[in-house]
Amino acid sequence: MERRNVIKSLGIGILGLGQLPSWANNWNSDGLELLEFENSEIFSKIVDCLIPETNIPGAKSVGAHLYVEKVIKDCYSEQIQNEVKQTLEILNKESIAKHQKPFEKLDNLQAVDLLKNNTSNKKTVEFLKNLTIRSYTSSEFYLTNHKNYQMAPAYFHGCVEI
Amino acid sequence: MANFNIDSKKKRTFDAIVIGSGISGGWAAKELSEKGLKTLVLERGKEVNHGDYPTTMMQPWEFEHLGQITKEMKDANPIATKCYAFGEDSSHFFVKDADHPYIQEKPFDWIRGYQSGGKSLLWARGTQRWSKYDFEGPARDGFDVHWPIGYDDIAPWYSHVEIFAGISGNKDGLESLPDGEFLKPHEQTCVEKHFTDQMRKHYNGARPVIIGRCAHLTDPQPIHYQQGRAKCQQRDLCQRGCPYGGYFSSNASTLPWAKMTGNMTMRNHSVVNSIIYDEKKQKAVGVKVIDAITKQEIEYFARIIFVNGSTVNTNIILLNSKSSRFPNGLSNDNGLMGKYIHFHNFQTTISGEYEGFLDKKTDGIRPNGSYIPRFRNVKKQETDFLRGYASGFSASRTEITNRDGWGEELKNNLFEKKYGNWRVGSHFMGETIPKITNYVKLDETLKDQWGIPQVRINVAMDDNDAKMAKDFREQLTEMYTLAGFTNIKASGRNGWNPGLDIHEMGGVIMGKDPKTSQLNEWNQLHHCKNVFVTDGACMTSNSTQNPSLTYMALTARAANHAVEEFRKGNL
Numbered sequence: 001m002e003r004r005n006v007i008k009s010l011g012i013g014i015l016g017l018g019q020l021p022s023w024a025n026n027w028n029s030d031g032l033e034l035l036e037f038e039n040s041e042i043f044s045k046i047v048d049c050l051i052p053e054t055n056i057p058g059a060k061s062v063g064a065h066l067y068v069e070k071v072i073k074d075c076y077s078e079q080i081q082n083e084v085k086q087t088l089e090i091l092n093k094e095s096i097a098k099h100q101k102p103f104e105k106l107d108n109l110q111a112v113d114l115l116k117n118n119t120s121n122k123k124t125v126e127f128l129k130n131l132t133i134r135s136y137t138s139s140e141f142y143l144t145n146h147k148n149y150q151m152a153p154a155y156f157h158g159c160v161e162i
Numbered sequence: 163m164a165n166f167n168i169d170s171k172k173k174r175t176f177d178a179i180v181i182g183s184g185i186s187g188g189w190a191a192k193e194l195s196e197k198g199l200k201t202l203v204l205e206r207g208k209e210v211n212h213g214d215y216p217t218t219m220m221q222p223w224e225f226e227h228l229g230q231i232t233k234e235m236k237d238a239n240p241i242a243t244k245c246y247a248f249g250e251d252s253s254h255f256f257v258k259d260a261d262h263p264y265i266q267e268k269p270f271d272w273i274r275g276y277q278s279g280g281k282s283l284l285w286a287r288g289t290q291r292w293s294k295y296d297f298e299g300p301a302r303d304g305f306d307v308h309w310p311i312g313y314d315d316i317a318p319w320y321s322h323v324e325i326f327a328g329i330s331g332n333k334d335g336l337e338s339l340p341d342g343e344f345l346k347p348h349e350q351t352c353v354e355k356h357f358t359d360q361m362r363k364h365y366n367g368a369r370p371v372i373i374g375r376c377a378h379l380t381d382p383q384p385i386h387y388q389q390g391r392a393k394c395q396q397r398d399l400c401q402r403g404c405p406y407g408g409y410f411s412s413n414a415s416t417l418p419w420a421k422m423t424g425n426m427t428m429r430n431h432s433v434v435n436s437i438i439y440d441e442k443k444q445k446a447v448g449v450k451v452i453d454a455i456t457k458q459e460i461e462y463f464a465r466i467i468f469v470n471g472s473t474v475n476t477n478i479i480l481l482n483s484k485s486s487r488f489p490n491g492l493s494n495d496n497g498l499m500g501k502y503i504h505f506h507n508f509q510t511t512i513s514g515e516y517e518g519f520l521d522k523k524t525d526g527i528r529p530n531g532s533y534i535p536r537f538r539n540v541k542k543q544e545t546d547f548l549r550g551y552a553s554g555f556s557a558s559r560t561e562i563t564n565r566d567g568w569g570e571e572l573k574n575n576l577f578e579k580k581y582g583n584w585r586v587g588s589h590f591m592g593e594t595i596p597k598i599t600n601y602v603k604l605d606e607t608l609k610d611q612w613g614i615p616q617v618r619i620n621v622a623m624d625d626n627d628a629k630m631a632k633d634f635r636e637q638l639t640e641m642y643t644l645a646g647f648t649n650i651k652a653s654g655r656n657g658w659n660p661g662l663d664i665h666e667m668g669g670v671i672m673g674k675d676p677k678t679s680q681l682n683e684w685n686q687l688h689h690c691k692n693v694f695v696t697d698g699a700c701m702t703s704n705s706t707q708n709p710s711l712t713y714m715a716l717t718a719r720a721a722n723h724a725v726e727e728f729r730k731g732n733l
Binding site: 036050051054061067070071076077096112113115133140142143146149150154155158160161 | 352526635
């Protein structure tokens, strides 16, 4: 059920973004069934609270939660995967202890507060933050709106005024 | 194709056979077919026609892992994934380790690309000419086999290949790095120009710093449009294959040109087992091929054979071409084939920062950098190590991503426009001395899946390489300091083995004397004159330039000689 929600969420919050990354659109439910993490919603909450939706798209709109989950599964060692799993479990426990609800149900300020103040898993939280930033700053929205990204500039000037 | 093996011998007979379709094989194919010879090109890898570049138009955000290599890929390919150009966008053009095993007697990172065009799709595109000092220099120190040719022999062929391939560069008028037929140069950045000026001032012109010469169409000419190529779009995504043909590759240039003549036949999935030697005719008559997919054996015949399999594979093919006349490999009477493998030492780098020009930045993309030609031991021996090195040099300035904060604060920080200092860096490209102790040879029992003996590679660095690297770090530190750079850090590269330079050369070297070399001044095997070797294997020494341009020029030169001899009936 939760996984279906992930797929559904692809359709919302696009705010003038055009479209989601094609790799996200290309996913099918078979592919998603292979994911090892029990709780994909928690990644949504993590990226959303780190880089929230404002009047411009946030990390969730650009599909950062899908990227974070996929890259951890495909590109990192079992040890790192286990550290991420443990961290997610701990965040969830802390959330229930403090707010009586799972991490993914928190509002963004509550969630960010738990991430910020997590001392026992600082390294992993930093890692998740960096992956989220990487996804956001590689997104079409960020590159074309902020970085003036051009795939084929066809020029180079070695010395221009800022 | 399936019926190839039952076709008549006549259908399997050509004027010339070229083994390999990479940067040198493509040139052999072009020259031979253009001169009217019916030419068969044998390529062991898959077919990649110009434009068959599946990732080339993908945007950065379209890659599943944003360019990162998966753990599965890394674990399965510990060697190939070390290559700087190996990424999510280019992995399909690299040989996977498990498919093509070899034996490392000493650590050697053998990077390969098996497809039409070979590694010409993946190269770094630096194209600096050799000077007369590069050809003559090694004779000074005694650790050499003399080159049978000099700069004047190759100069017209450099021009020939430069005009067709399209080389951008500046006419710098340097004795140590001759000018060529250049398209307009890329621009140096503010800090690169500053460094050039400072070095001119401090070393009285003895250490020039120039914009690199590279195989990009900055200003395409009619000859390039005729190849179907267009201006380089400065995407710097070259390792994906270029749909514009903006940089030179066999796929974009020589192979389609050869095809247009109507004289070239290309056969992919053709693993060459050996060259067939006819004892009565006292020459090679053809090539034995194993179909990579069906594993069937097929023979092809021709009067001229060009071996352009890439350095190590060319050595393997020739060593495996055994007959009662040549029990140790084709024309290998002196037993030196496979020995004198040499390469470029890239094992050290230097970086720094510059706090000037803070009101300036660069704009656009440049698939190139600046270049510091060799300044050590050019005309005479001046240091405690032999030979010398060239260096890259680049200065660039990128926006800093402010990662501080959480939530909306972090988001705002990510949209800050802020530049750091200029960053500068150099890589080292050191000449290694060709040594008899650096060799490749065939394993006596282990074979690959096509029944070809596996190769044993025994190549290592020595004390001279270490001394030279130390000198690079000292000299570049001095030069960076004189230019006012700060935060200078010179360091070795951990885990960098010979081979990762992808400049392996030698084993079938050119020379005047058949007792000490395998090839004559026209790249013909001394004892089997209708076999030509013009890839990296032929190189007598390596000097300090990126070698591909020299392979191209040697190939065009040898191919034209082959055609002349063919017409005279001498082959």
